[in-house]
Amino acid sequence: MDANDLVGRMTEAYGDDVACVARSHKRVYASLAPEHLLAVFDWLMEEVPGLRFGTSTCMDLREGIGVFHHLPVNGTPLVITLKVVAPKPDPRVPSLTPRVPAAGWIEREMADMVGVVFEGHPEPYRLVKAESFPDTFPLRRDFDVARFKEDIGEQPDF
Amino acid sequence: MSSPTSSPAPTERRVVQIGPFHPLLEEPVGFSLGVEGETVVDVDARMDYIHKGIEILAQQRTYDMLPILLERICGICSVTHSVCFCNAAEDLLQVEIPPRASYIRTIIAELERVHSHLLWVGLAGHFIGYNTVFMWAWKYREPVCDVFEMLTGHRQNSALPMVGGVRRDIPEKYFDEARKTLDMVDGKVQMLTDAVLDDPVLAARLKGVGVLTPEEVMAWGVVGPTARASGVDTDVRRDEPYAAYAELDWDVCTTPNGDVFDKAVVRLLELKESIKILRQCFDNMPSGDLNLGTLHMPRGEGIGRYEAPRGEDIHYLRSNGTNMPERLKVRAPSYTNIASFKASCIGEKISDVTITLAACDPCYSCTERAAVVRGDGDQPERTFGDLVRLSQAETRRLASEMGRLPDLQLK
Amino acid sequence: MTSSTPLLVRALKKSPWVFHVGTSGCNNCDIEIADCLTPRFDVERFGIKLVGSPRHADVMLITGPVSQACREPLQQAWLEMPRPRAAVMIGACACSMGAYKDAYSVAGPPDKVLLEVDPDAKYIYVPGCPPKPETIVMGVVKLLGAL
Incomplete structure (x- = not known):
C-alpha cells in the first residue's frame, strides 16, 4: 500500500481526529488522542494486510508522556507510527496487548521506564525493574544518575 | 508432541x-x-x-560516537545495530549514501550473518547432543572471522559504519583470499545441510517440536528466520532495501512448517544466499567516495530498519537539532x-x-x-x-x- | 590463597578447570571464550576444561560490567569456588567498565565486586574489546605462572 494513499484513506475515515502525514514514501506518522487509539489500531489491522506490531517508543515530552507505536507492514517498506501523548501528572494510555500479544513486553517496559499506565494490560507487572527497585523512572527528564546511585547506596566513583 | x-x-x-x-x-x-x-x-x-541502560547512554553521545557505542549492544550483532542506527539517521536526513559505502556495509553485514548462523548451528547441535556439529560449525566460523579481520581490522567490531557512509575503506587486495574462504565455507555448509536433511534421528527429534503457526507469528510480531520458517515471507533486505541489496541477486528463503527443524533449514539455506551475496559484492565493488562528510543533523525523527541475522531490527531516532539524539529507541529482533x-x-x-x-x-x-x-x-x-x-x-x-x-x- | 598448600597450587596448574560467568557484558567476550574450546584453539589439550558449576572450578572467567542484578549471583558463585581460586577479567568492560562507565544500572567492575566479599581474591586482566582467543589463552597461562 502506498503511503500517500494510506494517508488519504485515514484522513477520510477519521477526519480531524487523526493528524496524518507521510514523511516519505515509506514512513507515515499519525498523531491522535489516547481515546482514539484502539479504534484507529483496529481499523489499520483490518485495512492494511501484513500489518504487524513492531515496537513502541516512550518519551518524556514537554506536553506529556509520548507513546509512539511503530507498525511495520510485511512485504512493503511502509512503517506506520501512531503517536499518542498522555498528559503528565497521571499519564494513561489504552493497552494494545489484548488485541496483539506482541505489545505485552514493550508496554510493561515502558511502564517501568517512564511510568505510563496501560489500561487493560493483562499482566501489569514490572518487566525490567526488579521489585526492590525504587519507584523512579529512568527515562523521565528529572532522573539524575548520580543522585540515583547515591539513593541506592552506591559509591559514586570507583 | x-x-x-x-x-x-x-x-x-x-x-x-x-x-x-x-x-x-x-x-x-x-x-x-x-x-x-x-x-x-x-x-x-x-x-x-x-541491563546496562544503553538507551540513556546514547542520549549522552554525539552522532559520530554513537555507532561505536551501539556496536557494544551485542557482540554478535555489532554491525546490525550500528548500521541500523545509520539507516535511522539517513531516514531523518533523507540522504543516499555513496555506492562504495553501501557495498562495504553489505559485505560486513553478510559476513556477520554467516558467522552468526554458523554459531547458531553449532549451539543447536550441542543442545540436542550432537557435539560434532558444534565443533565443526565453530571450526568453519573461524575463517569467516579471519576474513572479517582482514577486511576491517577486527574479528567482530568493525567500527566502519558512520552516518552518511563508512569511516574507512576495506583493502581490495584481500578479496581473493576472502573468495577462497567463501568457497571452502560454501562446501562445508553444503555438507552440513545434506547431513541435517538426511539424518532420520534429527527429523524424528526436531520435526513437530516448538511449532509456530503463521497466525502466531503475526500476533507475536515474530521476525527473521523464525518467522520465515513458518512460511511468513518477510525480509527487510527485500522489503525496504538498504545498503546494496536492491542491486544484488538473491532470494528470501522460507519453509512451511514452523518447527525447529525448519528453523534450522532456513538458516542453512540463508547461509548459502549470504555467500552468494558476498561473492557478488566482491566482484562488483564500485569505486568512489566513502561517506558524505560532516552532516548537520536537523530537528526531526527517523526510523531505521535492518535485517539482522535474527530478524528485523528497528531503531527510532529523534533529534532536537543538537549533536546528540534526544531519544534513541532500540528494538532488537530477539525482543x-x-x-x-x-x-x-x-x-x-x-x-x-x-x-x-x-x-x-x-x-x-x-x-x-x-x-x-x-x-x-x-x-x-x-x-x-x-x-x-x-x-x-x-x-x-x-x-x-x-x-x-x-x-x-x-x- | 593463604589457606592453599603448594601441592594444591601445583595440581591446579596442571589442569585448571574454568567456570565462565557473563555479568551483563555484550556477549562478544563470551563467544570468544567459547571459541577457545573449538578446534582451532582447543584449550582442552592444555587440560583447561570449561565446567558447569563453580564448585568444580579453579579459575573463574568473568566478562562484562556487573549489573545490579548480577552482583549477588556473582559473589555467591565466587564464594562457592574451592580454594585455591583465581579470576580472569576478560574484556574492556570487566577491566574498567569500558563503554558502560556512566550507566546507571551497573554496580561496578567485577574486581571491585569480588573484593567486597573476598579481600584475598587473586585476578588478572585481559583487556580488549573483545580480546582474541589467543589473548585469552595467554591470559590464563600467565595467571597460572603467577600463582
Whole structure:
C-alpha cells in the first residue's frame, strides 16, 4: 500500500481526529488522542494486510508522556507510527496487548521506564525493574544518575 | 508432541528455574518454566540481568560516537545495530549514501550473518547432543572471522559504519583470499545441510517440536528466520532495501512448517544466499567516495530498519537539532522472538524446551539493553545444564531406537 | 590463597578447570571464550576444561560490567569456588567498565565486586574489546605462572 494513499484513506475515515502525514514514501506518522487509539489500531489491522506490531517508543515530552507505536507492514517498506501523548501528572494510555500479544513486553517496559499506565494490560507487572527497585523512572527528564546511585547506596566513583 | 492428557495423573505444578549462569548460554538470563509432570504449562522470563541502560547512554553521545557505542549492544550483532542506527539517521536526513559505502556495509553485514548462523548451528547441535556439529560449525566460523579481520581490522567490531557512509575503506587486495574462504565455507555448509536433511534421528527429534503457526507469528510480531520458517515471507533486505541489496541477486528463503527443524533449514539455506551475496559484492565493488562528510543533523525523527541475522531490527531516532539524539529507541529482533516462547513452549515436553528456546537464536544482550536493576535477592539455581542433559538424552534414546550412532554423520 | 598448600597450587596448574560467568557484558567476550574450546584453539589439550558449576572450578572467567542484578549471583558463585581460586577479567568492560562507565544500572567492575566479599581474591586482566582467543589463552597461562 502506498503511503500517500494510506494517508488519504485515514484522513477520510477519521477526519480531524487523526493528524496524518507521510514523511516519505515509506514512513507515515499519525498523531491522535489516547481515546482514539484502539479504534484507529483496529481499523489499520483490518485495512492494511501484513500489518504487524513492531515496537513502541516512550518519551518524556514537554506536553506529556509520548507513546509512539511503530507498525511495520510485511512485504512493503511502509512503517506506520501512531503517536499518542498522555498528559503528565497521571499519564494513561489504552493497552494494545489484548488485541496483539506482541505489545505485552514493550508496554510493561515502558511502564517501568517512564511510568505510563496501560489500561487493560493483562499482566501489569514490572518487566525490567526488579521489585526492590525504587519507584523512579529512568527515562523521565528529572532522573539524575548520580543522585540515583547515591539513593541506592552506591559509591559514586570507583 | 506430548499432550497434557498423555501424562499419567494430574501432577503437582512446579517451577523450574533456568539460569542465570550457564556455560553455554553465555549470557545471564532467567527463565521460569511452570511444569506439570513432563509438560510445560507456563513460561516467564526475567529480564534484568544484562541491563546496562544503553538507551540513556546514547542520549549522552554525539552522532559520530554513537555507532561505536551501539556496536557494544551485542557482540554478535555489532554491525546490525550500528548500521541500523545509520539507516535511522539517513531516514531523518533523507540522504543516499555513496555506492562504495553501501557495498562495504553489505559485505560486513553478510559476513556477520554467516558467522552468526554458523554459531547458531553449532549451539543447536550441542543442545540436542550432537557435539560434532558444534565443533565443526565453530571450526568453519573461524575463517569467516579471519576474513572479517582482514577486511576491517577486527574479528567482530568493525567500527566502519558512520552516518552518511563508512569511516574507512576495506583493502581490495584481500578479496581473493576472502573468495577462497567463501568457497571452502560454501562446501562445508553444503555438507552440513545434506547431513541435517538426511539424518532420520534429527527429523524424528526436531520435526513437530516448538511449532509456530503463521497466525502466531503475526500476533507475536515474530521476525527473521523464525518467522520465515513458518512460511511468513518477510525480509527487510527485500522489503525496504538498504545498503546494496536492491542491486544484488538473491532470494528470501522460507519453509512451511514452523518447527525447529525448519528453523534450522532456513538458516542453512540463508547461509548459502549470504555467500552468494558476498561473492557478488566482491566482484562488483564500485569505486568512489566513502561517506558524505560532516552532516548537520536537523530537528526531526527517523526510523531505521535492518535485517539482522535474527530478524528485523528497528531503531527510532529523534533529534532536537543538537549533536546528540534526544531519544534513541532500540528494538532488537530477539525482543519479540523471545516473547513468543509463550506460544511455542507451552504444551511441549521439558526435554524439548532447550532446543525450542534456542531455535530463535535468542540474543539476550540485545533484548535487555535498556533496563536496570537491583537484585531482588532470590537465589539463582543452575539447572539449565540438567535441561541440556535431558535434551541430549532424548536424542540418544531416539538414535538407539533407530539403531544409529548418537551423533550426526558428517562426510 | 593463604589457606592453599603448594601441592594444591601445583595440581591446579596442571589442569585448571574454568567456570565462565557473563555479568551483563555484550556477549562478544563470551563467544570468544567459547571459541577457545573449538578446534582451532582447543584449550582442552592444555587440560583447561570449561565446567558447569563453580564448585568444580579453579579459575573463574568473568566478562562484562556487573549489573545490579548480577552482583549477588556473582559473589555467591565466587564464594562457592574451592580454594585455591583465581579470576580472569576478560574484556574492556570487566577491566574498567569500558563503554558502560556512566550507566546507571551497573554496580561496578567485577574486581571491585569480588573484593567486597573476598579481600584475598587473586585476578588478572585481559583487556580488549573483545580480546582474541589467543589473548585469552595467554591470559590464563600467565595467571597460572603467577600463582
